[in-house]
Amino acid sequence: MLYNYLKIALRNLKRKRAYTLINIVGLALGFACAILIFSFVKYHLSFDTFHSKKDRIYRIVTEDHMEKVFYYPGTPPPVGKAFRNDYTFSEKVSRVYIMQPRLISLPFSAENHKFLEDQGVAFAEPGFFDIMDFPLIKGDKKNLLTEPNTALVTERIAKKYFGDANPIGKIIRIENKQDFRITGILADLPQNTDRRQEIYVPFSNLKEYNSWAAGDDGWDGVSSNFQCFVLLKPGISPSLVNKVFPAFSRKYYDGDYELEWQYRLQPLSDIHFNPDFEGKMSRRNLWALSLIGIFLIITAAVNFINLATAQALNRAREVGIRKALGGQRGQLFWQFIIETTIINVIAMLLAFVLIRLTLPFLSVLLDIPVDNHFFRDSYLLLFLPLLLVLVIFLSGAYPGLVMAGFQPVRALKGQLSQKHVGGFSLRRGLVIIQFVISQLLIIGTLIIVYQMHYVNQINMGFQKDAIIMVRVPSNAKSKISTLRSELSRLPAVEKFSFCNQPPPGYGGGREMVYDTRRRRENYDVVLKWGDEQYLSTFGLQLLAGRNLYPSDTTREYLVNETLVKKLGVRNEDVIGKNAKLDDVNGTIVGLIKDFHNESLHNSIAPLAIASRTRSYEFCAVKINTVGLQATISALQKVWAQVYPDNVFQSEFLDERIAQFYKQDQRIQQIIQTFTAVAIFIACLGLYGLVSFMAARKTKEVGVRKVLGASIHSILWLFGKEFIRLLLIAFVIAAPLSWYIMNKWLESFAYRISPGIEIFILAIFITLSITGLTVGYTSVKAALMNPVKSLRSE
Structure with a gap:
């Protein structure tokens, strides 16, 4: 039976090449984008999840309550030591100070090599590696960072400095001040961690470089480079610890200061995402991209449903014959699902090919490690079959049920009409959904582009061009x-x-x-x-x-x-x-x-x-x-x-300013790319739908032309329906996109106010794209010789 289903399915798909190609290309693009967005979201959600005690790891953060609240990922230097001495909530407490960027030299090498480490050097207390899981490859874990003037480096740094020689016992010099003996080698850092330092030295050496950070008196100053990590004991809840911090502030501050300086625990799982504490990726952006991925899959599935139901009447007699010969409704349904499965599997395979061909571009666009081992990800391998099954039934279930439900007598007599396959009302609704999604993405993209243009063009109040910032050692x-x-x-x-x-x-x-x-x-x-x-x-x-x-x-x-x-x-x-x-x-x-x-x-x-x-x-x-x-x-x-x-270090001032908006620019590029893909998928569906309409209206167009209808009136015959649907979709999409994008704009203290010109431009873009898509097929139908049109049926 399955072999028969496959044989008939392949025969049908081969006979309707244009229908098959449109669906495969649309679904392939949808799959490719959904896979990439899934990988992007999963990559960011995986940050620092590899630590075995991640559920008990927290960072003490600072809230400075003044005229407004200021948030700092760091603490004043004495906070960690005082917390460790005053309370028994934690197994380990470790303070870490990041000095960046720093000059590293090899004083006993022949050439006295010098290196500038952009990620800096971490001065850490011994308990840091009991809290975090950064594996030690060489060295004694019991004595990590306990002895002054020792250092831990990663494998990459060791190879960079000493090649294939054994790095244990080698000397590095920091900032031309102090020598450190390497006593341990750490495994190279995974990509999905915010701790990017590859050189660790004892906290006890910090006094040589920053007396304030190393001291116990700096209660009234805070630096984001000075952070404190805590490993809570099993069974201790963060809410319990947070309740003691007001008393902690009262103990160490007088007067207004005890209300101003407040502390709390931040979970390790929140560090990467919380913009208040300098998180690298907003969860809101991840939700937005996930929603775009869903939109793309819906758009591709809508194409499939539209074209399948439009083609259903052409298969009415086939269904009628099968039912007359004893075919069951369930058998007919599964036959259509097999056809849908073949199309989706081919589309999924094509999506893999598209991703592999565009890996260099994707790595830059997404800023994630996309490489040739991309498809070895266990989460992705679980996601792919789930996505495939979901899309198969999302796109194939309704058309399958419709065709399986045809009455054999009506089907054989040719008495079925559009209303028996959902009619134009269903397809109108699906086309409106496509238009709503397209316009949401277009309006969102336009607002982001306008805001980033505003950011780049605004008078900052100072000159930024042709100024080089040269670091002074x-x-x-x-x-x-x-x-x-x-x-x-x-x-x-x-x-x-x-x-x-x-x-x-x-x-x-x-x-x-x-x-x-x-x-x-x-x-x-x-x-x-x-x-x-x-x-x-x-x-x-x-x-x-x-x-x-x-x-x-x-x-x-x-x-x-x-x-x-x-x-x-x-x-x-x-x-x-x-x-x-x-x-x-x-x-x-x-x-x-x-x-x-x-x-x-x-x-x-x-x-x-x-x-x-x-x-x-x-x-x-x-x-x-x-x-x-x-x-x-x-x-x-x-x-x-x-x-x-020293090593010369410089950057242009405008490059530094660009770093402020790096995440915004990346999100803009990603959304622009996926918006273009969504529009292209929608255009494929519109092209297929209009082609089908033109084929069914061939005789009508011929009659109209014989009776004197102009080309413009023929074009209007095809276009009026879609313009009406587009306007309905705009009424839905405009207020929704205005609300969503205003929420995004709230992250800017200085921002544009989305005016009517953005929405006019959005509807103009959508009308133009729709006009080009619908117009090509419509013009072909309108220019056809009426004699051939009338002979065609």
């Missing part, structure tokens, strides 16, 4: 003075400034006491360190007062408009007043125009700029871009003269 006065002198001699260098951060970059929040006020302000002030050339180099606008005078220490402040507004004073009144930021007093000498100090996801913060040579980390160099490579080479040469023991 040492901010000793003599080094800064020498570099300043050498840069002044380069003709292509227009301006330069020493600073700790450019305008777009977090400078750290500081408490502020203004003038004679006794209480500190209830908000933090972002403090940026920059010399007297900072304003001119970045094109910042001075509104009142004067610029900073040259100074190696902090004596004066420049403040922005937002800070003045929050102080509640007039612009001119702020000049000459004293300001104390943390413990540093200075006089406000100038008011600068607001500029965006972070991405447009965040509001402009109250901000101050002051000079302090020992805090400078960068030299911002504004250059003439004529002869760019020669200029950069000259910069490298000058820099190497001043810092011969």
Whole structure:
């Protein structure tokens, strides 16, 4: 019986090549996109799930409750030690400080090799590797990070530094300061972890590099690079621990501070996804992409149902004969399901081919490790048959039931009509669903494109073009003075400034006491360190007062408009007043125009700029871009003269700004790609449906032309139905997409307001695509010789 089903199914599919091809291509594209989206979502959901104790691993995070709540993935340095000493909730507590990026040299190698590690170096307490499962390949696990001046490195780093030689006992030097002996080799890091550091050294060595982070007194400062991980004892719930944190704050803070500094546990499973605590991927984006994957499968299935029901009447006599010869309804149903299965299996195989052919493009688009072992994923191998069975029955069940339900007498007499196969009402509904999905994706894509264009074109309040940020390894006065002198001699260098951060970059929040006020302000002030050339180099606008005078220490402040507004004073009144930021007093000498100090996801913060040579980390160099490579080479040469023991590191300022929107840009590219695929699948279905309509209306078109109908009226005969359905779909899709995309736009403090022009453009795009799809077949039918049309039936 099965052989008979297969034989008949293949015969039918071969006879209707166009119908078969349209369905296979549409389903293949749907499958390919669904598989890719599944892999993308599964990859991100797998982050840090490989740790054996993952359900008991938490990170202590900080909430700074001031004028508004600020969230930090880190803690003040003493928090972890105090928590470990005060409470018995945990098996292990480990503090980790990330110093990045850092220079690593091999002092005893012949060439004294130097490497700049972008992911930095991790200073970790010994319990870290009892909490996290990063396997140790060589070394003694009991003594990890217990002995000062020892180091753990991954296999990749060991091979990079020492080739095939045994790395145990080898010496590496960090920041030209301290030597560390390698005592252990870790397995290479898996792709799905947010812990990307490949060099670990003892926490006890941190005092040589950052006395604040290594100390026990910094309760009023927090850094995202300083984090604390906790392994709770079995049976201890995080809610129980969170209840003690208010008392913890009361113990270590006085007055308003005990309400301001609050802590809680963040599950390991939440770290990758929580944007409040610098998560890399929003769950909302994963849900959106999952929904797009479902839309694509629905669109392909709708195509199949539409074409299958449209073709059903052509098979009425076949069904009637089979029933007259004793065929059962169930047998006819399963025969059609076999046909559907063949189409879907071929489509699935074609989807594999498409994915393999586009692997390089997909790896860049999705930013996930898509390689030749892509189909060895056990979760994917479970997902594929489930997806295949779902689509087979989603697309094949209804047409199969319809045809199996034909009455044999009516079928043999040719008395069946469209109403017996669901009629145009069913196909109208399915076409509307396709149009709704297409317009949801088109409107969503347009809003994302408009917002990202707004982000890229908005005046940030500073100059970003042709500025190179060059890292300064040492901010000793003599080094800064020498570099300043050498840069002044380069003709292509227009301006330069020493600073700790450019305008777009977090400078750290500081408490502020203004003038004679006794209480500190209830908000933090972002403090940026920059010399007297900072304003001119970045094109910042001075509104009142004067610029900073040259100074190696902090004596004066420049403040922005937002800070003045929050102080509640007039612009001119702020000049000459004293300001104390943390413990540093200075006089406000100038008011600068607001500029965006972070991405447009965040509001402009109250901000101050002051000079302090020992805090400078960068030299911002504004250059003439004529002869760019020669200029950069000259910069490298000058820099190497001043810092011969270091590695030159630089980036253009606009590249740094682009990093703010990396995730947004990637999501935009992914959605644009899948939207194009969804539209193409829908167009395939429309083309097939219109082709079928044209074939059934051949005689009608011939009669109309003989009676004098124009080509335009013939085109309208085919197009009016789809235009009506498109408008109905737009009425449904427009408010739905407006609601969804406004939720997405809420993540931006500065955003567009979706206007009617976006929706007009969306309907125009959909009409144009539909017109081209429907028009091609309609024009062919309208131009057909009426004599041939009338003879065709």
